[in-house]
Amino acid sequence: MTKYKEGKINMDRFRSAEQTRKVYLEQHKKYTADKTLFQRFLNMVMDPNYFHLTKEDFKGKNILDAGCGNSAYFEIAMIKLGVGRITCLDLGKEWIPFLKNALHDFGISDKKIEYVSGSTADLPFEDNSFDIVFSNGVLMHLYDENEIKKAFSELSRVTRRGGYLYVVLGCPGGFIEEEFFPSIRRFYRKNKVFKTLIDNITPDIFVEMFESIVRGMKRHTGEKAKFDRKTIKRLFDIDFCTFLQNVTQVPNRHILWLDEKTAFKLFVENGFEKPVRCRRYVKRKNIRKYFAPLHYDSDNKFARLLYGPGNLEYIARKK
Numbered sequence: 001m002t003k004y005k006e007g008k009i010n011m012d013r014f015r016s017a018e019q020t021r022k023v024y025l026e027q028h029k030k031y032t033a034d035k036t037l038f039q040r041f042l043n044m045v046m047d048p049n050y051f052h053l054t055k056e057d058f059k060g061k062n063i064l065d066a067g068c069g070n071s072a073y074f075e076i077a078m079i080k081l082g083v084g085r086i087t088c089l090d091l092g093k094e095w096i097p098f099l100k101n102a103l104h105d106f107g108i109s110d111k112k113i114e115y116v117s118g119s120t121a122d123l124p125f126e127d128n129s130f131d132i133v134f135s136n137g138v139l140m141h142l143y144d145e146n147e148i149k150k151a152f153s154e155l156s157r158v159t160r161r162g163g164y165l166y167v168v169l170g171c172p173g174g175f176i177e178e179e180f181f182p183s184i185r186r187f188y189r190k191n192k193v194f195k196t197l198i199d200n201i202t203p204d205i206f207v208e209m210f211e212s213i214v215r216g217m218k219r220h221t222g223e224k225a226k227f228d229r230k231t232i233k234r235l236f237d238i239d240f241c242t243f244l245q246n247v248t249q250v251p252n253r254h255i256l257w258l259d260e261k262t263a264f265k266l267f268v269e270n271g272f273e274k275p276v277r278c279r280r281y282v283k284r285k286n287i288r289k290y291f292a293p294l295h296y297d298s299d300n301k302f303a304r305l306l307y308g309p310g311n312l313e314y315i316a317r318k319k
């Protein structure tokens, strides 16, 4: 697992990193196994316009995916966009064979890919090594604010002058992130039944829940309510189940701290031009599709209430 070069190993930090990796190892296996879910992720990053870049900006470039995980969609998208070399970095080594195999299944050889075990907070690369550095959904899972700042400066250090750093930070505000997620995370940690349910959640469990509701309605009111199994399985699909696990199982979720002001400050202090906000409308088929417009249109009053400023995704050019 990760080695921290800070002298004394902080066991708490070590355990938290180990647990984070374990959670994502399992989640990412589900991403690659489910075609719909995998395609949704792939579509999200296939469009250079989303990154405020052109296809030319990717051609032949040397890129780093810091906190790559083992779901492979990002690497596939980058190869399709024509990058020259991808360095994939994550904690420990267990993810490497899973990522390799997933890429091989898509006909992608190891020729352009390097697999590196390491921490975003202590990158084993020279200064100015990469044309574009990506860190998607990683910083919020680090141990504390100091580690996030350290990681940000490491990501900046390895980005070459004139190159780009892209980060995804989450929604730093609104009811969902300020109240709802912290409360289900607390309940997950204190209630064993809820923990077991979330750890083993599948679309079939939602069907079972709806069946029991319909039985209850019939028993109490005589009402013959109907529901369509297929619809329930679509609304609460594997994508939704892994989303629930994503929110609850990981030890750290420092999303509120990483607000717009903090993100701007981090970019500027680390030698970048003003960051540009990237925005994408995520097309889904499950229940979250009804939340997508709210997630996207942050000028809508309901959106601000639920999601604050919306998902913060930035790209910036190093001076």
Ligand SMILES: C[S@@+](CC[C@H](N)C(=O)[O-])C[C@H]1O[C@@H](n2cnc3c(N)ncnc32)[C@H](O)[C@@H]1O
Pocket (backbone or CB within 6 Å): 017, 020, 021, 024, 066, 067, 068, 069, 070, 071, 074, 089, 090, 091, 118, 119, 120, 121, 135, 136, 137, 138, 141, 142
């Ligand atoms: C939400 S997943 C994102 C994975 C991938 N970037 C994506 O967009 O699908 C977070 C990833 O960050 C990794 N991670 C967490 N802390 C890390 C650290 N200190 N250094 C490197 N990777 C880390 C986890 O192991 C996990 O694979």
